[in-house]
Amino acid sequence: MGLARLAALHGVATEFEPSEGVTVPVADATVVRVLAALGVDASTPQAVRAALDRADRAAAGLLLPPAVVAWGGPEGSAAVLPQALAELPDGTALRVATEQGARISWSAPDHSAGWAQLPLGVHRLTASVPGGRTLEVTLVVAPGRAPRPQGRSHGFLVQLYSLLSARSWGMGDLGDLAELATWSGRGLGVSFVQVNPLHAAVPGAPTDPSPYRPSSRRFPDPVHLRIEDIPEYAYAQGPVRQRLQELRDKGSQLRESVLDKGELIDRDAVWTLKREALELVHRVPLGPGRRAAYCDFLAEQGRALEDHATWCALAEVHGPEWHSWPAALRDPRSPETARARSGLMDRIDFHSRLAWLTDEQLAAAGRAAREAGMGVGIVHDLAVGVHPGGADTWAQGDAFAAGMSIGAPPDAFNARGQDWGLPPWRPDVLAASGYAPYRGLLRGILRHAGALRIDHVMGLFRLWWVPQGCPPTEGTYVRYDADAMLAVLALEAHRAGAAVVGEDLGTVEPGVREALEKRGVLGTSVLWFERDWTGSGRPLPPQEWREGCVATATTHDLPSTAARLTGGHVELRHRLGLLARPLEHERTEDSADVREWLDQLAALGLLPEGVDDEEGGIRAVYRFLLRTPACMVGIWLPDALGDRRPQNLPGTWDEYPNWRLPVADAAGRPVGLEELAASPRLHALLEVFPPRTAPPGARPDQPFATLAPWTRRTPCAPAPSRPVRR
Known part of the structure; x- marks a missing residue:
């Protein structure tokens, strides 16, 4: 009983429910290790009693919570x-x-x-x-609430790296994002573009391509820079200019290898070229105005940027895993680190400059979205955690629980649970700091966001902690002050004028969705999961969906709509040996699931093309989403081309090219931004959505009826079916 009471005082669960009505106790050994990560010794009965005495004395003198x-x-x-x-x-x-x-x-x-x-x-x-x-x-x-978008809206969901243009160097970049926003906002009348996390990655060879395991969530990754859009690029002279042109040509070759030869996106190769180009551009002096803007950025970002750039500079010398650095350098405030920082000022300036340049291009993409008439704009994505050896854990070591990783408990869908390899924030340290790390993180990512998607938003309430060396089944939940976490989120979103979307898929404890809704945080509803789980189990009618959500057909971790309708995702998992049951069993169950949805779509009159028309089926899915009251409808951009491949296949590593696939058509042929913009299939899908009836830049107080006719249907000029790539 003493250990259980001590655990409760520190928000550590001693039991959990993997499914409704089933309670599983947490092993005492797990509770002891988790308490130790929170600075509480519970290793012996005597230690438990002493810790309880300290906690009771502290509670007796506690006037207010932290x-x-x-x-x-x-x-x-x-x-x-x-x-x-x-x-x-x-x-x-x-x-x-x-x-x-x-x-x-x-x-x-x-x-x-x-x-x-x-x-x-x-x-x-x-x-x-x-x-x-x-x-x-x-x-x-x-x-009281985070901002909400005005009216209903629809927009694209895309992994930025996967959308290459004729100007990108082997992967999609921030110039492509601005171009996508301008075209889709002005030409299609969409209200937002949601992208994957653009956080700074951990350097290495090879680099982990997952955008959900970054080195830092506070600063973006310069691999997303459009090199030619950096103002100093235009002023390079002589050999520097010549070398930049050579690097640009090599970047074109990388792009062609993906779009024309069907090779995978090679992030490391892209960064090798861009890094050299950025080193060369760094030699070009800043003009007085540019220098003043850079100094303002340094002052605004302060110690957070200095620490990030210092970690980047030290990683160049000692490797990207700071736990293996010389002991004195593992502390960002040690005298040895200060001396090292002094000797690496040129490299620290270089990495600080990259953060500034990336911030500028993020701002440009946000402006492009607003100027294109987007009501929401760019929706950025906040990963649930960071790499244990990256910049954030080095700079804010005290805020992270040592020896712990977050994940998911065993449940009906995964009996082994999940370990994501990401260290959790300590709730006690967050509270004692006035939530400073959390506030800084939100303020940074919201700078140029029209909205923010929060991955695994349930983590604002509790997270599943797994002690290092243990399987995920031997973890437990640790609770956070959700009221404070939501208050800081609502405050920062209000200041940025940005909406908030929570990814609330999977195991969600009772009351969480209600609390999020109360504070204006939108949820995420994926068509295939929306069923009457408490009753018949049949597809949920559109009118019964919730209003406060982004309604989508799929996500980056799920099959595309074409793969779902054709059963291609089952065949893929079979080829990779990932099925837990016989192939025929999986096929039969999946086919029945799809047939149920198609019957629902047909009964509602949303499938005039017939159940055997694949393109018609995709359009019907989005017609259905528009029938729901959801305030935002997300269009998975690969769906517009019939792409059958998921961007990420959970449960795989080398077996599948996660996070390295370009957007492709139904035959698996990569499609660049220029060709996508001219795609008849894409335009046929967008005909499902209502046109915008006011031009970009129209005054909100001007009645639409008095404006000159304008819709996305008006073509500017005929587009080639397959643009020439150079």
Whole structure:
């Protein structure tokens, strides 16, 4: 009982439910190791008793929790007094130092004098009770809800690296993203483009191509840069200019190897070329205005950027796994690290410059989306965690739980559970820091986002921790202060004017979706999973879908719609030896599932082409999604061409080319952005969606009826069926 009570005090679960009505106890050894990662010794009965005594004494003197949350309106002061403040003893003196620099004081129980003056923000609250006890905590004053998109909208979902153009160097880049946003916003009337995480990867040979296991979530990866769009590129002279042209030609060859020869995207080869090009461009002096802008960026980003660039520079010398560096360099604040930093200033400046250049091109892509009339814009993606040996864990080591990895517990779909190899944040350290690492992360990724998708959004509430060396079945849940996590999220989203989308697929504990909805966070609904699971089990009628979600036909981890309709995904898993049951059994079950959905589509009159028409079936799926009340509908861009291949096949490593496939047509032939833009199949699919009836840049207060006719149907010029690639 002592260990269970100690675990509960620190948010560590001692049992979990892999399925409804089934409870599984967590092994004591797991609980002990997880508590140790939280700085609590529970290794012996005596240690448990001592830890409980310390916890009880701390609780007895606790006036307030480490973070107090006040929910208010979107503007102005806090609207609701937190219960924690309402319960303070009479005469308690309260002082708030706001993040804006103001000082506000009042006394309990009369909170009206100071409470109404509090602005939105993350403040420091000091409470002094009669008798001398004083406590300082974080006070988060957040809007009641994150922003929501206006009206209904639809847009593209795409893995950026997979969409090459005639100007990219072997993989899609930020220039391609701006081009895609401009074309699809102006020409098709779509409201958003959602991309994969663009976080900085861990360098290496080979580099892990997964965008969901980055070195840093705080800074983007310069591999996404369009080299020719860097202003200094145009001013290179002599041998530097000549070498840049040679590198550009090699980049063209990489592009042609993917689009014309059908080879895989080779991120490492792309980065080798871009890195040399960036080294050359770095030699070109910045003009006075550019230098001033760069200095402003350095000042704005501060220590976070300095640490990131220092890690990048040290990784060039000692390798990308900082745990293997000389012991003194494993601490970013050690004197040895300071001396090393001083000796590597040129390299630190280089990596800082890359962060600035990437930030500029991210901003340009966001502007392109807005100027194209997109109501939402670019939807960026926040991975659930970071690589254990990367820049973030080095710079913020205390904030991560050593010896732990996050994953998923065993359930009806995966009896072995999952270990994602990503260290979790310590909830206690986050709270004690006023959620500074989390706030900095959100502010960075929201800088140029119209909306933010949060991978595994359930992690704001709890995460499955797996002790190092143990199978995922021997983990347990650790709880976070969801109220504080959501408050910081709503605050930063409000400041950025960005909507928030949570990936809430899989095991979701009761109450989580309701809490997210209350705070304005949209969910994710995938057609094939939307069934009446509490009743008949049949496909959920469109009118019964939730409004607060992004409705999609698939994701990067799931089969494309063409593969689902044809059963191609079953054949693929069979070829790779991934089926847990006989092939015929899987085929029969999958076919029945698809037939049920096709029958539903036909009954609703959404399948005029007939059940045997593959293209018609894809269009019918999206017609169905438009019948739902979902406020956003996501179009998986490869669906527009009939691509049958998933971008990622969970459960594989070398068996399948995860994260290395270009967008392709139904025959598996790679298709570049120019050809995609002229695709009759894509335009036929987009005919399913309502046209925009106002031109880009129209004033929101101008009635659409008074505007000149304009729709996406108006062609500008005939496009070639297959553009020439150079």
